[in-house]
Amino acid sequence: MSDKLNTNKPWEPRIIAFFCNWCTYTAADLAGTARMVYAPNARVIRIMCSGRLDPQFILTALREGADGVLIGGCHPGDCHYQEGNYKALRRFTLLKRLLNEMGIEPERVRMEWIAASEGDRVQKVMNEMTEHIRKLGPLHLEPKAAAMAAHGAGAARQGAPV
Amino acid sequence: MSASDSKQNGAPKIGVYVCHCGINIAGKIDVAGAVEFAKTLPNVTVAREYKFICSDPGQELIQQDIRDGKINRVVVASCSPLMHENTFRKATKAGGENPYFFQMANIREHVSWVTTDKAMATIKAKALIAGAVHRVAHHKSLERTRVPVNPDVLVVGGGIAGIHAALTLADSGKKVYLVEREPTIGGHMAQFDKTFPTLDCAACILTPKMSAVRSHPNIILWSYSEVSQVEGYVGNFKVKVRRKPRYVDETLCVGCYECIDKCIFKKPKFSDEFNQGLNLRKPVYIPFPQATPLVALIDPETCAEFRGGKCKKTCAEACERNAIDFNQKEEIKEIEVGAIILATGYKTFDAKRIPRYGYGKYPNVYTAMEMERLVNASGPTGGEVLLRDGKKPKSVAVVHCVGSRDENTNRYCSRVCCMASLKLAHLIHERTEAEVYNFYIDMRAAGKGYEEFYDRLLAEGVHFIRGRVAEISDWATTPEEEGKLIIRAEDTLIGVVRRIPVDMVVLATGLEAQADAEDVRRVFNISCGAEGWFLERHPKLAPVSTFTDGVSLAGACQGPKDIPDTVAQAGAAAAEALALIDKGFVELEPNTAYIQDEFCSGCKTCIGLCPYSAISFVADKNIASVNGALCKGCGTCVAACPSGALQQNLFTDEQIYDEIKGVISYV
Numbered sequence: 001m002s003d004k005l006n007t008n009k010p011w012e013p014r015i016i017a018f019f020c021n022w023c024t025y026t027a028a029d030l031a032g033t034a035r036m037v038y039a040p041n042a043r044v045i046r047i048m049c050s051g052r053l054d055p056q057f058i059l060t061a062l063r064e065g066a067d068g069v070l071i072g073g074c075h076p077g078d079c080h081y082q083e084g085n086y087k088a089l090r091r092f093t094l095l096k097r098l099l100n101e102m103g104i105e106p107e108r109v110r111m112e113w114i115a116a117s118e119g120d121r122v123q124k125v126m127n128e129m130t131e132h133i134r135k136l137g138p139l140h141l142e143p144k145a146a147a148m149a150a151h152g153a154g155a156a157r158q159g160a161p162v
Numbered sequence: 163m164s165a166s167d168s169k170q171n172g173a174p175k176i177g178v179y180v181c182h183c184g185i186n187i188a189g190k191i192d193v194a195g196a197v198e199f200a201k202t203l204p205n206v207t208v209a210r211e212y213k214f215i216c217s218d219p220g221q222e223l224i225q226q227d228i229r230d231g232k233i234n235r236v237v238v239a240s241c242s243p244l245m246h247e248n249t250f251r252k253a254t255k256a257g258g259e260n261p262y263f264f265q266m267a268n269i270r271e272h273v274s275w276v277t278t279d280k281a282m283a284t285i286k287a288k289a290l291i292a293g294a295v296h297r298v299a300h301h302k303s304l305e306r307t308r309v310p311v312n313p314d315v316l317v318v319g320g321g322i323a324g325i326h327a328a329l330t331l332a333d334s335g336k337k338v339y340l341v342e343r344e345p346t347i348g349g350h351m352a353q354f355d356k357t358f359p360t361l362d363c364a365a366c367i368l369t370p371k372m373s374a375v376r377s378h379p380n381i382i383l384w385s386y387s388e389v390s391q392v393e394g395y396v397g398n399f400k401v402k403v404r405r406k407p408r409y410v411d412e413t414l415c416v417g418c419y420e421c422i423d424k425c426i427f428k429k430p431k432f433s434d435e436f437n438q439g440l441n442l443r444k445p446v447y448i449p450f451p452q453a454t455p456l457v458a459l460i461d462p463e464t465c466a467e468f469r470g471g472k473c474k475k476t477c478a479e480a481c482e483r484n485a486i487d488f489n490q491k492e493e494i495k496e497i498e499v500g501a502i503i504l505a506t507g508y509k510t511f512d513a514k515r516i517p518r519y520g521y522g523k524y525p526n527v528y529t530a531m532e533m534e535r536l537v538n539a540s541g542p543t544g545g546e547v548l549l550r551d552g553k554k555p556k557s558v559a560v561v562h563c564v565g566s567r568d569e570n571t572n573r574y575c576s577r578v579c580c581m582a583s584l585k586l587a588h589l590i591h592e593r594t595e596a597e598v599y600n601f602y603i604d605m606r607a608a609g610k611g612y613e614e615f616y617d618r619l620l621a622e623g624v625h626f627i628r629g630r631v632a633e634i635s636d637w638a639t640t641p642e643e644e645g646k647l648i649i650r651a652e653d654t655l656i657g658v659v660r661r662i663p664v665d666m667v668v669l670a671t672g673l674e675a676q677a678d679a680e681d682v683r684r685v686f687n688i689s690c691g692a693e694g695w696f697l698e699r700h701p702k703l704a705p706v707s708t709f710t711d712g713v714s715l716a717g718a719c720q721g722p723k724d725i726p727d728t729v730a731q732a733g734a735a736a737a738e739a740l741a742l743i744d745k746g747f748v749e750l751e752p753n754t755a756y757i758q759d760e761f762c763s764g765c766k767t768c769i770g771l772c773p774y775s776a777i778s779f780v781a782d783k784n785i786a787s788v789n790g791a792l793c794k795g796c797g798t799c800v801a802a803c804p805s806g807a808l809q810q811n812l813f814t815d816e817q818i819y820d821e822i823k824g825v826i827s828y829v
Binding site for chain 2: 012014016021022023025026028029031032033035036037038040043044045046047048049051052053054055057060061064065066077078080081082083084087091115116117118123
């Protein structure tokens with residue numbers, strides 16, 4: 001695509017955000033209604049509950065070209081489905097360890113509890129996250145993943161750079 | 163429904179409709195560019211722009227393209243799906259396709275309204291459109307299941323809001339459970355003397371409604387009770403109500419006061435909550451003469467029998483009907499209802515939080531609620547406005563905005579205090595002929611007859627000083643200030659700091675969310691806003707609904723409100739419940755989980771994860787099985803399934819993976 005972000009322009013972080021329907025997605029709507037301007041770098045994917053978040057979604061997002069992933073759920077104790085956010089937190093904690101072992105800065109993936117009324121918090125987190133990823137620089141996992149696929153899984157097992 | 167038997171509608175032909183939303187979107191996003199971009203995306207056969215796609219002609223565009231066979235899937239890039247998803251699903255259906263062959267890209271709330279740079283906004287909008295296009299290609303035909311609605315309603319809170327909602331519902335023939343935590347219904351309104359601006363006697367207009375509740379055949383009134391647990395969903399809630407022991411049998415007591423007269427405590431000795439602690443009650447008491455139900459209760463904290471176990475129990479002897487029961491225990495009632503109305507009200511601001519106003523330090527500094535009781539004929543002074551030493555005040559200050567419009571306490575305006583202060587100023591002036599000074603920031607008299615009431619007060623000779631009070635002290639600097647309370651405030655209209663000595667001060671304390679609003683909202687699975695008030699579904703268009711279907715709000719639990727607004731909202735909440743009940747069924751979103759039997763290895767990982775016990779194990783097939791009626795559609799089990807056998811309708815793995823690719827691969 002001719003207008004692909006980052007071609008002929010200084011690099012801009014690209015972030016994928018997974019927001020739960022009941023708290024964080026609603027909070028992002030509220031930020032919109034209140035016209036709280038924030039960094040345009042995160043693209044939001046709506047899921048019903050942060051508990052739906054398969055860690056592979058995050059890995060896929062990074063592999064497909066995202067420089068960071070933001071996860072938004074209800075505050076502990078406030079989950080619309082009682083405890084989906086706790087399940088998400090458990091998986092997130094494990095995933096961060098895995099990222100570290102893969103050589104990806106774990107802070108590229110961030111989890112935040114944002115309630116439906118906290119539009120200002122969406123603004124703050126979006127800005128913080130964008131600036132943080134900007135400092136970390138591009139992830140560039142996409143070409144590496146492609147190279148790895150070309151070498152076959154065997155190369156990865158032998159410790160090919162990922 | 164499983165994936166295998168869901169109908170497909172052939173190879174995807176996707177129509178993309180990008181909305182201008184006037185200039186809301188078009189002012190920030192290059193809509194034409196987004197449409198041209200959409201045309202290059204896989205499976206897109208039609209891409210159009212329109213000023214307002216939610217309008218009838220806008221929806222007609224979609225329907226016509228479906229009827230013409232140009233498209234069989236729809237993407238609308240406009241506002242939030244929480245706003246218009248249903249509109250466009252219906253349009254898709256009206257065109258002749260299953261409504262779930264639809265996906266929305268939120269380019270207004272999430273893009274145009276929060277981005278300043280037009281180029282960046284357009285890029286983000288394109289990314290979201292690409293995500294939706296990718297996703298909708300994997301959508302499947304789905305059906306909503308219908309579940310019958312239980313026609314009974316639970317109303318929580320017996321103030322004027324709960325009373326009005328309960329009566330409206332009961333009059334229409336619905337069975338209502340009215341649960342009130344205090345020993346009597348009536349709420350704050352029962353404590354008021356007069357209501358502004360008409361100066362109607364609060365009790366005179368409220369108590370008939372309270373009696374109507376008591377005698378209504380369709381209302382089950384549980385006072386001194388609290389909701390402890392709510393399960394289920396819209397149309398079918400299972401509720402547990404904790405009935406606290408009164409130690410008096412409600413079915414036997416007739417409210418004759420005999421037990422109170424014969425209590426071992428000859429004189430009242432304990433703080434009377436109903437009268438704001440301005441006088442005393444006995445351990446066995448009736449909160450006020452019109453209490454509903456008119457049933458005595460025993461306070462175990464102060465009763466000699468409960469404290470020492472050696473009381474002569476003269477109250478029990480005095481009761482001819484043997485209503486007193488020291489062994490009464492807490493009781494849990496389980497009920498099933500289809501709709502819930504929350505009318506849990508507010509608490510008044512604790513004036514001690516502003517120490518410079520001297521509440522709790524100077525005896526003649528009162529709160530507005532205490533003054534309501536003082537001017538009330540059935541109050542502790544029989545309606546006379548008296549200082550603590552029993553003398554009549556010659557000058558009284560009414561201080562507005564105590565705990566409202568203040569960076570240090572609450573930033574919001576409590577809405578009712580200006581008018582309540584005017585009312586109290588009028589009553590005090592009328593009863594005592596004292597000089598009354600109102601200290602206000604702005605006079606907020608927006609309401610029917612409110613400004614006229616303010617004019618009346620101006621004509622009555624009540625003084626108005628525009629300025630927030632800095633301090634209230636007893637620090638006299640001149641002989642005429644001796645023994646007085648000195649108000650220091652800037653009179654901003656003449657630009658000088660004034661010292662005004664008065665005998666008595668009334669603090670117009672603001673309204674705050676109930677102390678346990680956080681606990682209550684958890685029980686009902688709703689949200690609170692930043693100030694602690696229950697959060698409505700939409701501040702303009704759904705101010706009575708919550709994000710939990712079947713739970714609506716009435717009165718000040720949603721935000722400060724005067725009585726007319728409270729009653730209006732209570733009526734609206736009752737109408738919401740009636741609409742739900744009279745429809746007779748609810749349609750559940752088909753986003754439930756399902757198992758692809760052939761992939762399930764029977765590992766049981768999912769079973770323990772489900773908070774609703776919707777997954778069971780089928781031993782003879784060695785697979786798990788989801789009960790669609792119990793599944794609420796969170797997808798937690800789906801994310802955990804190691805073999806990918808579990809999927810969630812509307813949120814399948816392939817839908818989400820392709821949405822990820824869509825939002826990141828193009829721009």
